[in-house]
Amino acid sequence: MNTQIHPINDHDNSPTVTEADPPRECFEDELIMDLERDQFVAATSRPVPQATLSAYATAGLWALRVFVVLVSLMVIYTFIHQLH
Numbered sequence: 001m002n003t004q005i006h007p008i009n010d011h012d013n014s015p016t017v018t019e020a021d022p023p024r025e026c027f028e029d030e031l032i033m034d035l036e037r038d039q040f041v042a043a044t045s046r047p048v049p050q051a052t053l054s055a056y057a058t059a060g061l062w063a064l065r066v067f068v069v070l071v072s073l074m075v076i077y078t079f080i081h082q083l084h
Contacts, residue, residue, distance in 0.1 A: 035043060053061070
């Protein structure tokens, strides 16, 4: 469905705005919608290969892990300390 929006003012030289049709889903998505439940589970349970990350991304993720562990230990310590 294409709709066109025309300018209100006739003296306006702006181009006519056309709203395009929404993008169609890819063919594979259309096929997945018609699968039985067990077929859907089998199709979506395929393993995904591990992403290759740069050294900076890997270091950032390790730093985030260490930060989460430290903050968790601080929260546990504070909770236990407040019990006394």
